[in-house]
Amino acid sequence: KGKLIVDEDAKLEEELIVRPTSEAIIWSTYKNWIQSYRDLPILINQWANVVRWEMRTRLFLRTTEFLWQEGHTAHATKDEALFESRQMLDVYADFVESFMAVPVIKGVKTANERFAGAEDTYCIEALMQDGKALQAGTSHFLGQNFAKAFDVKFSDKNNTLDYVWATSWGVSTRLIGALIMAHSDDDGLILPPKIAPLQVVIIPIYKGDEQKALITQKANEIIAALKQLNVRVKFDDNDNARPGWKFAEYEMKGVPVRITLGPKDLENNAAEIARRDTKEKKSTSLDNIAGNVFELLGEIQINMFSKAKAFRDEHITEVNNWEEFTDVLENKTGFVSAHWDGTGETEEKIKDLTKATIRCIPFDAKQEEGACILTGKPSAQRVLFAKAY
């Protein structure tokens, strides 16, 4: 009595327990915590599993249940909240670009795509190798909307009451999908060194215990030197798998650098170094091999980003009419930079006709007079369209 009863017909095979949307929890709590300007600013960060009742799921990118990180802040002034929301977008962008080696475009969402309750929704948009866009992170400037909805007021220095200013922002395990889809090739994963759990693998090649002992000794020296440089390294002397099998296995797992060490190498005081990103192999002297590998890891990190950025930049196409627009979407794919009349109706119509949505209005879009590709009405700047996940 007075409790919820599960609808037997709607009962799931695997039951889920759902909570209210985060804002409801956070803001009803903030109401109790915030009285004075001295309580501000306030920031709560949490990692939580959330559920979206998607009719159609997609591994890593759109799953029913996923893990995400979300932050909620409250501020005394509008400027401070605005600054916070832009700062967090930069934090996400920096992480995705510098660590994941995935280039992103920073921008603002259109009203249609904006988070319900936000004044502005900012986003970072990445491009996958199949030409589809992926929203990799988001940050909202919430204005005073949630403060008003949950009645969260504070006294300023003059003892006058006002609603607080808010932001929220988040990224999710979708980033794992972005990492996989931005870099991998037909041989498997390619992980950027900065986030690769294993950065270097050493594969011995030998016949008999005598050779094995010699190679193991040399491998241990290399490992010690690499560890001095904080490189994450593994020596795979598993006798059940052959060298060729190991090569393929670690390539599939995306280990950035492989060092192969065999009798021929020892004779020449050398080792074979193979990099995963380009698949190049070359014989390198054992003198200062750890230092050289350390440098190579840095080079791979930069190369992966450059390669992804070159691909992304080649797939931003400026178009000036409807024919070009649909042609690029169908054949070339990627982002399409086009003029738009600024109305939600036009945006919706374009989506119905092409499945492409406005991914964002880039922060760095230059002001430029033009005509909307669909309606021909005047436009002040180009926006980025794409088919998205």
Add this chain to the structure above:
RNA sequence: CGGGUGGUGGCGCAGUCCGGUAGCGUAUUUGCAUGGGGUGCAAGGGGUCGCUGGUUCGAAUCCAGUCCACCCGACCA
């Protein structure tokens, strides 16, 4: 919910149209060789053909029903 495709050794598939004692690759087991790119040769083991019923001397195959999975769409701040 609508449209499409499919369910056959662990995994990936052929066989189904045209009924006749279930096959290939891979994995696995054993032995020998091999070991610098997912080893080679030889010999083994492993299958209620999604499920139920029907037709037939005989069904993976034909018929009816049913369950499940995947893809496309609706959905997706």
